[in-house]
Amino acid sequence: MDSIQASDERIVRSHCRICHGGCGVLVHVQNNKVIRIEGDPESPISRGTLCPKGIASIQLAHHPDRLLYPLKRKGTKGEGNWERISWDEAYEILTSKMNEYKQKYGAESIVLGYGTGRDNEAFIYRFANLLGSPNVLTAGHMCYGPRVSTSIITCGNLPVCDYESNPSCIMVWGNNAVISNPDEYKGVYLSDALANGAKLIVVDPRFTKLADRSNLWLQLRPGTDVALALGMLHVIIEEELYDKEFAEHWIYGWKEFVERVKEYPLKRVSEITWVPEEKIKEAARLFAKTKPACIQWGVAIEQSINCVDNNRIIIALAAVTGNLDVPGGMVFYVPPPTMNASQFGAHKLLPPEQRKKRLGGDVFKLADAFAILNPRFVWDAILYEKPYPVKMAFLISSNPVITRANASMVYEALKKVDFLAVSDFFMTPTAELANLVLPAATWLEMDYVAEFWKRHGYVLARQKVIQIGECKSDHEMLNELGNRMGQKEHWWPTIHDALNAILAPSGLKFEEFLKRGFLRGKMEYRKYEKKGFSTPTGKVELYSTRMKEWGYDPLPQFREPPESPVSQPDLLKDYPYILITGMRPTAFFHSEQRQIPWLRELLPEPFVEIHPETAEKEGIKEGDWVVIESPRGKCLQRAKLTLGIDPRVIGAQHAWWFPEKDSPEHGWGDSNINLLTDNDPTTCDPAMGATNLRALLCRIYPSPHPPSPLGEEDRGMGSKG
Numbered sequence: 007m008d009s010i011q012a013s014d015e016r017i018v019r020s021h022c023r024i025c026h027g028g029c030g031v032l033v034h035v036q037n038n039k040v041i042r043i044e045g046d047p048e049s050p051i052s053r054g055t056l057c058p059k060g061i062a063s064i065q066l067a068h069h070p071d072r073l074l075y076p077l078k079r080k081g082t083k084g085e086g087n088w089e090r091i092s093w094d095e096a097y098e099i100l101t102s103k104m105n106e107y108k109q110k111y112g113a114e115s116i117v118l119g120y121g122t123g124r125d126n127e128a129f130i131y132r133f134a135n136l137l138g139s140p141n142v143l144t145a146g147h148m149c150y151g152p153r154v155s156t157s158i159i160t161c162g163n164l165p166v167c168d169y170e171s172n173p174s175c176i177m178v179w180g181n182n183a184v185i186s187n188p189d190e191y192k193g194v195y196l197s198d199a200l201a202n203g204a205k206l207i208v209v210d211p212r213f214t215k216l217a218d219r220s221n222l223w224l225q226l227r228p229g230t231d232v233a234l235a236l237g238m239l240h241v242i243i244e245e246e247l248y249d250k251e252f253a254e255h256w257i258y259g260w261k262e263f264v265e266r267v268k269e270y271p272l273k274r275v276s277e278i279t280w281v282p283e284e285k286i287k288e289a290a291r292l293f294a295k296t297k298p299a300c301i302q303w304g305v306a307i308e309q310s311i312n313c314v315d316n317n318r319i320i321i322a323l324a325a326v327t328g329n330l331d332v333p334g335g336m337v338f339y340v341p342p343p344t345m346n347a348s349q350f351g352a353h354k355l356l357p358p359e360q361r362k363k364r365l366g367g368d369v370f371k372l373a374d375a376f377a378i379l380n381p382r383f384v385w386d387a388i389l390y391e392k393p394y395p396v397k398m399a400f401l402i403s404s405n406p407v408i409t410r411a412n413a414s415m416v417y418e419a420l421k422k423v424d425f426l427a428v429s430d431f432f433m434t435p436t437a438e439l440a441n442l443v444l445p446a447a448t449w450l451e452m453d454y455v456a457e458f459w460k461r462h463g464y465v466l467a468r469q470k471v472i473q474i475g476e477c478k479s480d481h482e483m484l485n486e487l488g489n490r491m492g493q494k495e496h497w498w499p500t501i502h503d504a505l506n507a508i509l510a511p512s513g514l515k516f517e518e519f520l521k522r523g524f525l526r527g528k529m530e531y532r533k534y535e536k537k538g539f540s541t542p543t544g545k546v547e548l549y550s551t552r553m554k555e556w557g558y559d560p561l562p563q564f565r566e567p568p569e570s571p572v573s574q575p576d577l578l579k580d581y582p583y584i585l586i587t588g589m590r591p592t593a594f595f596h597s598e599q600r601q602i603p604w605l606r607e608l609l610p611e612p613f614v615e616i617h618p619e620t621a622e623k624e625g626i627k628e629g630d631w632v633v634i635e636s637p638r639g640k641c642l643q644r645a646k647l648t649l650g651i652d653p654r655v656i657g658a659q660h661a662w663w664f665p666e667k668d669s670p671e672h673g674w675g676d677s678n679i680n681l682l683t684d685n686d687p688t689t690c691d692p693a694m695g696a697t698n699l700r701a702l703l704c705r706i707y708p709s710p711h712p713p714s715p716l717g718e719e720d721r722g723m724g725s726k727g
Contacts, residue, residue, distance in 0.1 A: 019046060019523060021456050021466040022060040023125060023449035025595040026188050028457055028464075029056055030523075033450065033471050040064045040450060040472060050524060051464065055194045057187060058592060062604040066448055067474060071432055071601060071665070073445035074475025083421055083439050086670040093476060099442055100400070101490050103425050104137065107397045113138030114363040115397045117384055120144055121404035122596055124446075125456050125468075126480035130402060131351035131377065133484045136493045140356060140364035141396070145409070146378040147370070148696040150189055152308045154461070155376040155694070156317035159552040162540025164461045165324060165336035167300035169195035173334040175296035176200070177207040177289075179320060180231065181304030182214050186590045188304055190462040196302070205296055207289050209234065210306075211586060212615065212657055213650025222289050228586050228655060229567035229701030230279040232312045234286065235319040236564065237275030239267045241290035242326060248294070249328030256534060257325060258541070259549020259560070266561040278564065280652070294327045298334030306700055309588065311689060313696035314372060315562040318550070322562065325546045331532055339463030340527035343512040347459035350508060352496065353377060363394070369687060370695035371556040380695030381410050382685040385419040397424040402480050403446065404428075407435040408597040408661050411685035411697045413678050414639060429480060432601060435663055435674035445477040452479035453501065453516065455508045463527045467520045558693050567701035568689040569637075571654075574703065581636065581703035583620070587679045588660045588699055597661035612677045613646040615657035616706065621647050624707055631709045634658055636702055639681035642709055656706055660699075 015036045022029045022043075030049020034042040043061055047054035076096035080087040091099075107115045118134040120126055122145050134142050144151065157164040167173065176199060184193035200206055200219060208220040209231070217223040226234050242248050243264055253260050272283040279286075293299050301324055307316040321330075329335035361367075365383035367374035387396035399420070410416045420426055420439045428437040429444040437443050454468040485504055488497040498504040505516040512525055519525070538544030542551045554560040566573045570584065593599065593608040600606060614634055616626060626632055630645045634656065643658055651657055660680065664673035675681065682704065689698045 015041070016471075018469055018471045020449070020469040020471065021049075021051075022056070022063065023456065023468065024059045024063050024066065024599075025057070026186070027125065028052065028192065028460075028466060029060055029187070030054075030466075031056065031060060035471050038472050040067055048523075050526070051466065052192050053194055055192065058605060058608060059595060059599060062599070062602050063448065063450060065602045065604055066431065066599070067450045067472060069432075069601060072474060072477070073430065073432060073443060074477065075445055076476070077443040079441045083441070086438065088443070093478070096442060096444060097487060097490050100427060100487060103398055104491065107425075108138070111395055111397055112363075113360060114141060115395055117141045117143050117396055117399045119399060119401040119404050119406070121409065122149060124403040124480060125454060125459070126402060126484075127459055128347040128350040129481045129484045131353065132496070133488055135352045135356040136488065136496050137491065138357060138360050140360050140367070140377070141379060141384065142377065143381055143384055143399070143401070143404075143406075144378060146376075147373055147380050147694055148309045148313065148699070149305045151373070151376060151378050152313045152691070152694045152696055153303070153317055155372055155378070156314050157321060159372070159541065159547070159550055160318055160321050161325065161330065161546045163338040165321065165330060166190045166339055166462060167195075167302050168334055168337040169199050171298070171333035172202055173199060173204055173298050173300045175205040175207070175293055175299035177209065177293055177299070177301045178216055179209040179301055179303040180306030181302050182210075182216060182590055183302060184215060185592055186304070190460055191302060205292060207293060211652065211655055212589070213648070217650075222285065222292060224281050224285055224289055225652065227278070227280045228584050229310055229312065229570065229698075230564070231307045231310070232315045232319050232562060233270060233275050233278040233564040234281060235323055236267055236270035236562070237272055237279070237286045238290035238293070239319075239323060239326060240270050240272065240275070241287050242294045243267055245291070247291065248326045252328045253326065256539070256545050258543040258545040258547045258551075262561060263322070263548040266563070270564070293323070297329070298332055299327060299329050300324070300334065300336045306588065308696055309699040310696060310701065311565050311568055311691050311698045313691035314693045315564070318548075319562045321546070322548050325548065330546065331534060333531055337529075337531065338533060339461055340529055341461070341463060342465050342525035342527045344455065344458055344465050344525065345508045345511060350458075355496070365393075366687070366695060370690070370693060371558075372553075372693040373695045378695075380687060380690060380697075381406065381416075382412075382687055385415050385685075388419040388423045389415070398426070399423050400427045401436060402429045405430070405434045405436045405597040407439070407674050408663050408678055408680065411680055411683040411699060412638065413674070413680040413683075415685065416680075417674070429483065432665065434597070435672050438670040438672070444483065445475060447474070447477040447479040447482075451477055452481070453505065454479070454481060455505050455516070455519065458508060463529065464524055466524045467522065469520055553693065556693065568698055569684070569703050570701055571703075577637070577703050581705050583656045583704050583706060584654055585634070585636065585682065585702040585704035586655060586657045586700050587683060587702070589615070589657050591659060594661065597663060600663060601665040612643040612659045612662040614643040614659070614706070615646050615648050615651050617651050617653040617655075618647045618649065619653045620656075620706075621645060626706070626708050631711065632706050633709045634679070634682065634704055634706050636682035636704045638684060641675075641677050641679055641681050643677050656704055
């Protein structure tokens with residue numbers, strides 16, 4: 007990882023983190039300025055490939071609108087008046103406010119929060135746990151967290167596709183890896199496997215690029231994934247295509263599970279999912295007979311009232327067919343010799359009496375077991391002080407006004423909270439509501455042991471190449487803040503000392519780690535044959551003892567989405583279409599990068615996918631601005647007509663705002679699909695609290711006007727109960 011010198015130009019090896027992270031890069035630097043970024047062909051993760059976001063990190067780091075210094079609010083929230091202050095003053099404000107609220111209302115009145123990974127999770131949890139706050143606000147209730155937590159209680163660890171061992175069949179379920187490069191995966195692995203002849207099954211309501219390459223595309227009704235998987239298992243079990251030896255020795259609750267599967271014959275499943283019976287049979291047979299096989303699933307199935315059971319049933323498909331922890335199947339990667347994120351997070355140092363105060367912990371018990379909470383309980387605690395008041399929020403790399411359900415409620419809560427601190431790259435709609443804004447460093451401006459929270463068997467060396475303004479990494483900031491909050495025995499003198507602690511089990515110092523570039527755990531297959539699965543029974547628990555203990559159904563089941571043509575037929579007259587939110591564009595990562603010229607050029611405006619038949623019925627033409635409306639609110643996006651979506655379904659993009667708008671609101675209410683989504687806890691997954699975002703009802707109609715701020719009467723506050 008040493009820098010390569012070329013005249014006055016340096017070339018530095020590092021690892022990108024503009025989105026899910028992990029791609030190896032060669033960063034060309036001259037006079038403290040990045041002049042080019044290219045993929046590193048020696049990277050074991052990305053093999054020289056790099057997405058447009060990685061290349062455009064140049065424009066992120068050197069953007070003229072970057073936050074460069076700490077800022078303190080002058081005047082009323084949302085008015086955009088700021089005063090530059092020093093980091094010392096910023097730390098003093100934070101420590102004094104935290105101590106004040108902790109003394110008056112308890113540490114639980116302070117909420118820490120972060121967005122989709124900036125590799126900062128472990129540091130944030132460590133700080134919160136040492137502070138005594140059980141309330142860390144994340145996307146973990148509906149993104150990645152459910153995958154990991156459900157996997158742990160079902161089979162002991164997260165099973166990941168073993169692309170390096172050449173799977174013969176791949177089922178991609180609610181995922182578009184070649185666009186999103188999610189978490190453990192990079193699209194190049196999947197593309198290489200397909201080039202090597204692997205069969206591909208795609209389960210998705212939309213005709214994606216992967217669906218176009220597939221042997222079989224199952225276009226299901228949004229929100230019916232559990233039913234489809236149970237139907238496939240019905241075929242596999244009835245036709246005895248399952249691995250009998252594995253089922254007998256390594257599955258707990260096999261008989262009960264078979265009885266549950268019998269409740270889902272193909273006729274019923276086809277009626278629920280809209281997928282023809284013959285296609286379900288074909289997919290089940292192809293997956294069960296083609297060995298080895300793996301399933302790559304994504305966040306789309308987690309943002310659902312069926313979140314936990316979606317994850318459980320996909321693991322069941324892999325287990326029943328004998329594809330767990332075998333070469334080319336779904337494997338449990340061995341971690342490298344470093345401290346893991348859970349250990350670093352210091353969860354054991356949170357006092358038991360404080361853990362019991364976690365917001366919503368008595369409602370969503372699986373989430374609580376993994377220190378995850380549902381955001382709605384935070385907004386209620388701010389707005390209505392139930393069950394106790396939340397007085398301060400410190401949000402790091404998060405923009406919940408745009409990215410959380412029921413955006414109007416989120417906006418009102420953050421506007422009301424006594425004290426809000428935000429750390430980010432830019433002044434976002436969320437940051438505009440803050441009392442204190444801190445300038446965060448990008449991945450180009452930090453040293454780090456990257457990805458030690460992932461489960462792909464690697465840790466990666468991230469190397470600082472430039473310094474922009476007074477920007478600090480989240481890790482450096484929290485390490486310093488912890489020291490100033492009287493937690494010195496649990497933090498380190500410098501950030502490099504902290505990184506050395508993470509690396510300690512390997513025997514390496516950070517400088518030595520930089521030279522290596524990465525560490526990888528030594529892989530071993532079929533580990534269960536020696537020590538069983540890491541579950542209470544030592545087996546794959548298709549009948550979950552933990553779920554039973556918490557009072558949930560121990561077997562997977564299908565729940566009709568809370569707002570659907572079946573569950574609420576009376577709504578169909580006014581809201582006749584099923585709305586999918588959250589389509590992933592190549593250009594952006596959630597609410598980020600809308601101000602990056604190269605990326606905004608790829609997608610200047612938000613679009614919503616509509617079938618031509620639906621468009622004709624509603625008087626909509628290609629490119630028209632249209633109003634998408636649900637019972638909770640409405641927003642504007644441009645119409646994109648496509649045959650790749652069912653006429654009964656609408657597919658909208660999420661996380662849109664307009665940094666170029668001068669007002670402090672930055673157009674957060676114009677095209678924000680979360681004005682339409684619901685965060686009522688009764689509509690969430692009963693164990694995880696995952697928000698139901700992928701199966702709502704809506705109407706759509708032409709709008710003669712381009713986006714402009716909607717009035718409060720149009721946004722609506724949603725339910726306040």
